[in-house]
Amino acid sequence: MxxxxxxxxxxxxxxxxxxxxxxxxxxxxxxxxxxxxxxxxxxxxxxxxxxxxxxxxxxxxxxxxxxxxxxxxxxxxxxxxxEDEIGSLFELVYDGPGPERVAEGRNQMDQVMAALDTLPPRQCSLLIDFRVHGMDTEELAQRWGISRVLVRREIQAAHKACLAAMEKLEAAKDHERP
Known part of the structure; x- marks a missing residue:
């Protein structure tokens, strides 16, 4: 070179x-x-x-x-x-949820929201901040001016109330089915 x-x-x-x-x-x-x-x-x-x-x-x-x-x-x-490969891309089968599954998911979300609406405001907020936003009990205790023990109790009570409400809705739905 x-x-x-x-x-x-x-x-x-x-x-x-x-x-x-x-x-x-x-x-x-x-x-x-x-x-x-x-x-x-x-x-x-x-x-x-x-x-x-x-x-x-x-x-x-x-x-x-x-x-x-x-x-x-x-x-x-x-x-x-x-060109054949490009054409085959248009023939791919959509594996996402169909209309029935989307409707079922929306219905379940409505049920969860209805269950959350039955909670006292503080319990609802604590549960959402803890479960959805990932805040820890120390942060929540400082935000609300309560102890971490009380935060955990409120979250546990909210969780139990939501589960009970969801079970009640499921039982009502089972009675409606033939």
């Missing part, structure tokens, strides 16, 4: 990297990240060549190499997925 041609390109990249990157980005109409990647890829490609001594305009040569390397990569990426 002849160092004079490659040496000039290396020196050019070191001394004018930001300017080269901006020029490549402008030519590609893209971000500077892609331009930086393009410059690195161009340098790696050029580092293995031994015919760089005859390059008359190293800056232009480097920019063109970076742009061409990016265009080659974009073309190869475009070929990664065939």
């Amino acid at each position: 002849n160092e004079t041609g490659l040496g000039r390109l290396r020196k050019l990249i070191v001394e004018r990297y930001d300017q080269l990157k901006a020029q490549v980005a402008h030519r590609l109409g893209s971000s500077s990240d892609m331009a930086g990647d393009a410059l690195h890829e161009a340098y790696v490609r050029l580092a293995s060549r031994d015919d760089l001594d005859g390059v008359q305009h190293p800056q232009t040569y480097l920019i063109n190499s970076a742009v061409n390397a990016t265009i080659d990569r974009i073309r190869s990426d475009a070929r990664l997925v065939s």
Whole structure:
């Protein structure tokens, strides 16, 4: 490998990297990240060549190499997925919940909300902050100005009340079913 041609390109990249990157980005109409990647890829490609001594305009040569390397990569990426593969994506089966399951989930959520509405405001807030928001009993005790023991009791009482309300709703639903 002849160092004079490659040496000039290396020196050019070191001394004018930001300017080269901006020029490549402008030519590609893209971000500077892609331009930086393009410059690195161009340098790696050029580092293995031994015919760089005859390059008359190293800056232009480097920019063109970076742009061409990016265009080659974009073309190869475009070929990664065939038309048949793209078509098969549209034939995928949706494994998500169907309308019945969505309706059932909404119904269960309504039941939970109804159970929460039966709780005293402090118990409801403590239960939600503890279970949903992940607050610990120390934080809740400080927020409400009560002891941690009382926080735990209130959460436990709220939990039991919600379970009882849910069981009552389930029992009523079971009686309605044929």
